[in-house]
Amino acid sequence: MQNLAIDELPGGDNFSDVTSIFIDAAAHMEPGGLILREGFTLQDAMSAFEIGEPRLDSGMVVEEEERPPFDVWAPLLPQEICWIIDRSFSYEMLWHAGNPLAHTVFTCLYALVISEMHADVLPYGLDHDALRPPQLIPVVLRASICGLLKCCDLSWRELSKGHVHDAEDWQSDKGDTSLLEGMSVQNVIIGLDVATNWLLKSKKVPDPWVTALVARLNLRKALLQTIDANIFKSTSVFLDLINIARNHLKTVRTYPSPNLAPTSAAHLAFDPYIARTLNSTVPIRVIDVPPITETWDAIDALLDGWEEQQLLSQTFNVSTWELAGNLRVWLPNPPLRIPYIRSSTQSVFYDGLLVLNKYNPTWVMDRFFFETLGVSYQSVIQFVEQNTQSTRPQPWADLQRGHFKLMTEYIRALWYNPCRRRRYFMKALVDLHIYYTRLMAVTSTMPDLQSTHIMKHIPACALVWRLSVVREVVLSGFQLELYTSEEKPFAYWYASQVIEAHLACLDDMLLAVQPDCLADREMRFQHSFLTALQAMTIPMFALSMPLMSFAWQQMHANFLRRYKWAFGRGYDLSSVPAVAAPDFDNFTNVCGRMLQDETFSPSDSFKFAQSILTPLIESRSAGGYAGLWTDERIQLLRNLVGACQRLQDVPSSMAEMPSFDVGLLKWDPQINPWFPVLESEGAERRRNVHVRRAET
Amino acid sequence: MPPAVAPAAVERLKDLLCENLRVTVTDGRVFIGSFAGTDQPLNILLLNTDEFRIGPDENPDGRYVGQILIPGSSS
Numbered sequence: 001m002q003n004l005a006i007d008e009l010p011g012g013d014n015f016s017d018v019t020s021i022f023i024d025a026a027a028h029m030e031p032g033g034l035i036l037r038e039g040f041t042l043q044d045a046m047s048a049f050e051i052g053e054p055r056l057d058s059g060m061v062v063e064e065e066e067r068p069p070f071d072v073w074a075p076l077l078p079q080e081i082c083w084i085i086d087r088s089f090s091y092e093m094l095w096h097a098g099n100p101l102a103h104t105v106f107t108c109l110y111a112l113v114i115s116e117m118h119a120d121v122l123p124y125g126l127d128h129d130a131l132r133p134p135q136l137i138p139v140v141l142r143a144s145i146c147g148l149l150k151c152c153d154l155s156w157r158e159l160s161k162g163h164v165h166d167a168e169d170w171q172s173d174k175g176d177t178s179l180l181e182g183m184s185v186q187n188v189i190i191g192l193d194v195a196t197n198w199l200l201k202s203k204k205v206p207d208p209w210v211t212a213l214v215a216r217l218n219l220r221k222a223l224l225q226t227i228d229a230n231i232f233k234s235t236s237v238f239l240d241l242i243n244i245a246r247n248h249l250k251t252v253r254t255y256p257s258p259n260l261a262p263t264s265a266a267h268l269a270f271d272p273y274i275a276r277t278l279n280s281t282v283p284i285r286v287i288d289v290p291p292i293t294e295t296w297d298a299i300d301a302l303l304d305g306w307e308e309q310q311l312l313s314q315t316f317n318v319s320t321w322e323l324a325g326n327l328r329v330w331l332p333n334p335p336l337r338i339p340y341i342r343s344s345t346q347s348v349f350y351d352g353l354l355v356l357n358k359y360n361p362t363w364v365m366d367r368f369f370f371e372t373l374g375v376s377y378q379s380v381i382q383f384v385e386q387n388t389q390s391t392r393p394q395p396w397a398d399l400q401r402g403h404f405k406l407m408t409e410y411i412r413a414l415w416y417n418p419c420r421r422r423r424y425f426m427k428a429l430v431d432l433h434i435y436y437t438r439l440m441a442v443t444s445t446m447p448d449l450q451s452t453h454i455m456k457h458i459p460a461c462a463l464v465w466r467l468s469v470v471r472e473v474v475l476s477g478f479q480l481e482l483y484t485s486e487e488k489p490f491a492y493w494y495a496s497q498v499i500e501a502h503l504a505c506l507d508d509m510l511l512a513v514q515p516d517c518l519a520d521r522e523m524r525f526q527h528s529f530l531t532a533l534q535a536m537t538i539p540m541f542a543l544s545m546p547l548m549s550f551a552w553q554q555m556h557a558n559f560l561r562r563y564k565w566a567f568g569r570g571y572d573l574s575s576v577p578a579v580a581a582p583d584f585d586n587f588t589n590v591c592g593r594m595l596q597d598e599t600f601s602p603s604d605s606f607k608f609a610q611s612i613l614t615p616l617i618e619s620r621s622a623g624g625y626a627g628l629w630t631d632e633r634i635q636l637l638r639n640l641v642g643a644c645q646r647l648q649d650v651p652s653s654m655a656e657m658p659s660f661d662v663g664l665l666k667w668d669p670q671i672n673p674w675f676p677v678l679e680s681e682g683a684e685r686r687r688n689v690h691v692r693r694a695e696t
Numbered sequence: 697m698p699p700a701v702a703p704a705a706v707e708r709l710k711d712l713l714c715e716n717l718r719v720t721v722t723d724g725r726v727f728i729g730s731f732a733g734t735d736q737p738l739n740i741l742l743l744n745t746d747e748f749r750i751g752p753d754e755n756p757d758g759r760y761v762g763q764i765l766i767p768g769s770s771s
Contacts, residue, residue, distance in 0.1 A: 010748040010758065011728045015718050022738055025709035029736040035706070036733035036741075037713040045733060045741055048765040051721060059725060059747050059761065069752040277753065279760055 058284050059276045070109045070268055072116060073123055075132035076141075078209035080266035082257040084108070085144045085216045087270060090289045092148055093298040096155070096338045100171040100282050101179075102275035105152055109269055110145045112177060117142040133204040140213055143188075143195035146180060147220035150188045153179035154227045155340045163346040169339035169417055175278030185228045192221045212255035219248040223299070226306055231313045231348055232357040242306050249303070253296055304334060305341030311628050313348050316356065318364065318411065319371045319522065319625035321349060325414025326472070327632045329421070329479070330673055331639070342415040350408040361404035368403065371625065372461040373509070374519035375454055383455050390445035399438060406431055410469075422476045425469050430570030432466035437576040454512040460505050463579060464526075467502040470580060471495060473565070479673035485547040485689070486555060487562060488667075492541040493590060494582050499534040501580035503527065518624035525623030528612050532640065535609035536647075536675060539602035542594055543650055546662040552588060559584045595654060603652045610644040613637045643675040650678070663687025709734070717742060719766055725749055727764060738768035 009015075025035070034042065049056045076084075088111075091104040105111060119138035156179060159170050166172045180188070196217050199210050222245035229238050260266055272286040308324070315321060328337060337345070349355060355364055366377040384394060406428065413424040439459035449456040474495045477483050483491055506527045513520045548555065560567070563582045571578055594600070615621075617637050622630040651660050663683035665676040717731045719740060729745030746758035 009718060009720065010726055010750070010756065011716075011718050015716075018712060018717070021705070021708050021712065022734070022740075024705035025703075025734075026736055026738050028703040028705045031736050034733060034735050035710055035713070037731070040732050040741075045765070048741055048763040049761065051725075051727070051764055051766045052723075059749075059759065061723060277749070277755055277759060281762070 055283065058281070061273075061276065065273050067271065068268060070271070072110065072113050073134070073137060074265045074268070075127070075129050075134060076136060076266055077132055078136060078205045078213060079258050080260060080264055081136050081141050082209060082212050082216065083260050083264075083266050084110070084141065084269050085213070086257045086292050086295070087289060088145065088148050089216075089299070090292065090295040091270075092152065093295050093302075094287055094289070095152065095171070096298070096302070096340055098170055098339065099287055100173055100275075100280065101152070101177070102173065102175045102278050102280045102282060103272070103285055103287050105148065106175065106177055106278060107270050107272050107274050108145065108148075109271055109274065110141060111149055112274070114142065114145055114149065114178070114180070117145075130204075133202075135198060135202070135204070139198050140195045140217070143191040144217060144220055146183065146188045146191050147217075147224050149178070149180040150183065150185060151220070151224050151227055153181055154185070154224075158227075158344050158347065159340060161343060161347060163343040163412060164339040164416070165420065168420070169342070171282075173280055173282060175275065175280035177278055185224060188224060189221055192217050192224075208255055211251070212257065215248050215251035215255060219245060219252055219299075222248055223302075231310060235310055235313060238310050239307070242303050242310070245303055246300075249296060249299055253293075256292065298338075301334060302338060302341065305337045305345075309341065309345050309348055312345065313356065315627060316367075317371060317625050317627065318367045318407065320627045320629065321411050322414065323626060323633065324629050325411065327629055327636065328415070329418055329476075330636055331632060332670060332673075336418070337415070339417075342417075345415050346412040349411050355408065361400050364407050365400050365403050368407065369458075369461060370519070371522070372464065372519060373454055373457060373512075374514050374517040380455065380458060384442060384446065384458075387447065387455075388445040389447065394442055394445075395438070399435075399442070402431075402435060402438070406435060418476065418480060422473060422480065425473050425476075426565035429466060429469060429473070429565055430568055432462060432469060433571060433576075433578050434574060436462040436466060436579075437574045440576055451508055451511045454514075457509045457512055460509055464502060464505050464509075467498055467505065467580060470498045471502070474498065475674045477562075478667060478675075479669045481667070481669065483562075484558075485544075486549055487558060489541050489544045489548055489591075490555075490559060490582075490584075490587055492537045492544060493587055496534050496537040496541065497583075498580045499530045499537065503530055503534070506530070520624070522624035525616070525621060528616055528621075529637070532609040532612040535605045535612070536640070536644065538600075539605040539647075539650065540675065542600065542602050542654065542657070543660065543665065544662070545591060545594070546657075546660070548591075550591075556584050595657070597654050600654055601652050602650045602654075603648060606644040606647050606650070610641055613641050613644070617641065639672060640675075643672045643677075646671075646677045647675065661687060721766060724751060727761070727766065728758070729764065732763075740766045740768070742766065 029035075036042070036045070051057050052060060054060055054062060088105070088108045091107060095101055095104040110117065117138050119135065119142075122134055122138055156172065156174075160166070160172060164170060196214050199205055199214050199217075205213065222241055226238065226241040226245060229241060231238050273284055275282065275284045312321060312324060315324075328334075336342075348357075351357065354360065362377065369375050369377050369380055381394075381396060388394065409424070410428060413421055413428070416424060436459055439462050443456070443458050446455075474491055477491055478488075506523055510520070510523055510527070513523060559582070566578065566582050571581075617634055620630065620634060622633040626633045651657055661683055663686040664678045664680060666679040666682065666686065667676045671677055712731050713733070715731050716728060717740070718726060718728045719742070720726050726748040727742060727745050728748070729742030732741040732743045734740050741763070743763050745761050745764050747755075747761045748758045749755050
């Protein structure tokens with residue numbers, strides 16, 4: 001290090017040298033002796049970052065990480081600028097994928113010195129190099145980096161609304177670094193336009209690089225305009241912007257940036273260790289930049305997300321929103337949307353004041369009864385008020401408030417990350433049960449109605465909603481690979497029980513609902529879908545029974561832990577017992593009966609499920625509210641048929657079960673979220689794991 | 697037995713507790729923070745510390761690094 005005079009050191013000259021005081025004191029201290037300020041303990045000292053320890057000291061520079069100083073004005077070739085812009089796109093997508101800004105976007109050193117990169121401060125005396133026009137940096141690169149930072153700024157604002165979770169879905173830490181918060185979008189767009197004009201008119205950049213750079217600037221502009229656009233103001237403009245971005249992305253793919261020589265100055269534009277100079281306590285991690293095609297694919301997926309959002313903004317059936325949200329989790333393709341899209345989609349549905357930018361709580365309640373039963377909320381109120389035998393006023397306002405909160409949170413939760421989504425559902429089940437009991441209380445004040453009377457089924461609207469959430473909680477446990485082998489039989493059996501209750505409810509409601517209305521069509525679809533799903537879960541219960549140890553006491557303890565959401569205190573407050581609550585005692589009885597059941601055939605059960613699903617696929621019957629998501633709902637059915645076909649070689653009777661190799665069952669959520677495949681590869685290993693678990 | 701009286705040199709060091717210290721380490725960084733404690737090998741504990749670099753990567757505004765321990769061998 002260089003030797004600096006004491007007054008040249010940072011902190012001013014109000015310091016005096018106390019080195020000798022330390023050395024003298026150390027000479028008089030006992031080994032192990034400590035001097036600590038009052039109130040400061042050894043334990044407090046343990047949480048200090050140790051300087052010089054590479055894992056903790058984020059500011060430490062080890063020799064191999066040393067690099068030449070960054071020169072913002074170092075002249076660059078057009079293709080090098082192109083490469084820097086592409087890499088900055090990659091880092092932006094890596095930030096969207098959940099990495100910290102300090103390890104991604106801010107590793108681009110131009111992003112940190114953007115305020116110095118103005119054409120007006122271009123230094124005099126730069127060498128004239130026709131191949132490296134100096135304006136490329138303050139005009140073209142600056143415009144692109146400004147666009148990048150502004151896109152990150154607008155995304156950051158959306159992400160910080162609280163719809164997705166900091167440190168779980170995304171990383172908010174800016175390390176005290178600017179994302180051009182104070183610069184207007186319009187200003188950035190002007191910069192991008194100026195850069196494009198300069199490229200096209202100055203003739204200083206040869207083709208193909210002029211085309212490549214213009215395409216990249218145009219792509220950035222379209223992305224920025226899309227992030228900034230109000231989807232409700234003009235949906236056609238929003239869609240146009242997405243299509244424009246797609247066109248520019250296509251051109252960008254056609255004009256790739258070159259692979260640069262290791263000696264290229266462009267490499268110095270990125271410092272993966274930049275976090276050491278930023279105000280960030282996150283330990284430094286060097287993130288590998290994926291091949292550029294993956295970045296373009298990520299931008300394509302972002303555009304797909306926006307496109308779906310645009311369709312959703314025009315979707316005024318809450319059931320369709322629910323379906324679209326579920327399909328994003330149930331179908332492997334497209335993969336889970338990035339947090340920004342999951343957050344902005346939630347904002348589109350509910351901005352904290354209105355639903356879909358124009359509807360109030362009454363509309364949400366109205367859609368609920370209309371989409372479930374085919375009757376309006378007003379007709380429900382009118383009927384109850386006319387027929388109630390109670391003199392006390394009905395709590396409509398309370399019900400409506402509770403329903404609005406529950407429904408808006410539920411729809412938003414469909415775009416949470418899968419783990420948080422499941423946790424939200426578990427918590428919401430109590431509220432859904434209470435909502436059901438309140439509707440029961442309302443209808444109990446009326447004389448008993450016949451099953452064919454639609455108003456008899458008002459509480460069932462909440463019940464079928466709750467049962468579908470219970471089913472999702474149970475089945476998502478497979479998708480998230482939560483269950484141990486021993487827990488799987490119960491989960492499949494319980495799923496079949498929940499579906500049984502759901503089907504019974506639908507049977508009753510179908511007696512009353514007006515034939516061929518949307519609610520009727522949706523209910524009939526649900527009936528077929530659930531019947532098939534049940535026909536798949538029951539044989540899975542039978543097939544996975546060998547995974548159990550039959551140590552009932554231990555299994556019961558595990559059961560109580562796994563299904564604690566069903567035994568919360570909230571249920572005690574309700575006078576109505578929860579429908580289809582998990583029952584371990586019943587399960588133990590059923591296990592015995594199932595093993596001796598001579599009539600049940602697991603393989604026939606899968607064939608039966610297939611026979612229900614295939615006609616739905618062939619006739620494209622996707623229920624009443626699939627709308628623009630019909631193809632994807634059909635794809636879900638196809639995936640279930642695929643699961644049935646992969647399981648067709650399971651035993652045809654329970655008598656064959658002792659010879660069934662349970663190791664053949666392989667759960668892979670990438671193939672199917674809920675059901676396993678039969679695979680001989682690795683069967684022995686899986687079987688041994690199961691046996692070991694059962695023995696311990 | 698009366699408590700052992702700390703030598704005057706140690707007392708002088710204790711007087712520095714809670715004062716702002718500026719410590720230069722061998723890799724060229726300078727830390728300014730509130731002195732919280734030390735031990736016989738002179739590991740130094742600083743609170744509310746700012747890290748400064750000097751030379752080409754200079755950061756005149758510093759970087760907040762909070763509570764740090766500077767090993768006796770580094771300072």
